[in-house]
Amino acid sequence: MRDARGRSVTVKAPGKINVYFRVGALQADGYHDVASLYQAVSLCEEVTAEHSDEFTVRFTGPIDTTDLATDGSNLAVRAARLLAEHTGYAGGVALTILKRVPIAGGMxxxxxxAAATLVACDELWGTGLGRSGLLPLAAMLGADVPFALExxxxVGxxxxxxxxxxxxxxTFHWVLALSDAGLSTPVVYEALDAHRDRHATHLGTQPDLVKVDTAVLQAxxxxxxxxxxxxxxxxxxxxxxxxxPDLMTLLELGESRGALAxxxxxxxxxxxxxxxxxxxxxxLRGVLTRSGVRALTVTGPVVGARIIEG
Structure with missing residues (x-):
């Protein structure tokens, strides 16, 4: 392992869109089988890693990060600690995250x-795992981390x-309409389960296992x-x-003003x-902006976490 003092490594990693997402029936363990088609898009986070004796994180950029944890529960800090534990690295890291991807926005x-942190620390510390060695660690951190790495x-x-x-x-062209209010993923899943229970007669029994439709793969x-x-x-x-409910109005606005879907x-x-x-x-971005909606244009697919400096 190299001496990390006095240098920094910056890594860029993409946000994603779930182009297709199917959710199976609620299992006894409280989880669902899912089938997704992910596409990485050009709205990216940047993580800069610098030597430190401790594990710290701070945020910059256009996103309001007031409510984000900066202690050991932060996913990027967890990623750095996991890599250190796995490789026996004895030091820490100071992380600076330039945030562009909406918080609790489903992206x-x-x-x-976390993916960018793994790549940055692996390079900074000289732990030498590389992308293939980092993938198992990424999977331990959450379902979306391996994809951000790749x-x-x-298909997930x-x-x-x-x-x-x-x-x-x-290349596919997207317009992202952003919301100031986040949605909790567990709460959305609970609402889906409740909706399915209420409408079980109409919807029928949900399958335990789901898959991505061939039509979306062909497209x-x-x-x-x-x-x-x-x-x-x-x-x-x-x-x-x-x-x-305001999201329905937003969907109708976009689809009536030029969006394919x-x-x-x-x-x-x-x-x-x-x-x-x-x-x-x-x-379309102009239409949404004039309607008071924060909107960005992005393209996909793009590559996963990669070093841009260091």
Missing amino acids: GGGSAD GGTA TGRGDELSPALAKG VRVGDADSLADAMHNDLQTAALNLA GIVSGSGPTVAFLVQDAQAASE
Whole structure:
């Protein structure tokens, strides 16, 4: 292991959109089997790691991070500690996170921070695990962390952490409509379960095991935005809309003003609108901004966590 003093390493890691998300029946252990198609997008977090005798984290950037934990419960700090324990590294690290991905927005910003931290500390400390060696540690930190490490487009099954790369061609253009209020993932899942219980007669029995529909895989394989718009789906969307009814108005606005389709990303409340090209993205962003909605244009897929300095 190298002496980390006096140098820093900065790593960029992407947020993600759940282009497709199916949720199986509630299991006895309180979890659900899920099947997702993730796409990493160009809205990225940046983590800078510097030598320290302790483990610390601070935040910068345009996102309000007032409510984010900076103690040992923070996912990036947990990632650094896990790597140190796994490799026997005796020091600590001072992390500075430039946040751009919305907090509690269904885009995996915290997971991107953890993935970037693993890569940054592995390089800073000279622990030499590399991407393949870091993947098992990423999986221990949460379902979205391995994907933030890998990037691209991937199918996630099981708890969402069993990843297999999906062939993807071309570039997809998205407009992200951001919300000031977050949605708790456990609360959204609870609302989904309650909705299914209330409407069991109509909805029928939910399958224990779910899979990604072949139509969505074919759409990304050929790079066809129109086909992807037809195939996008999110089982959590109904629950998210019940908890945050304003999202329905937002979806209707985007789809009436040029979006091929809109979808709540993951547990929300970020709404992702798929559009045909960069010009359409710019026009829709303008419409949303004039309506008082914070909106960003992004593209996908992009690569996973990577060193940009150090």
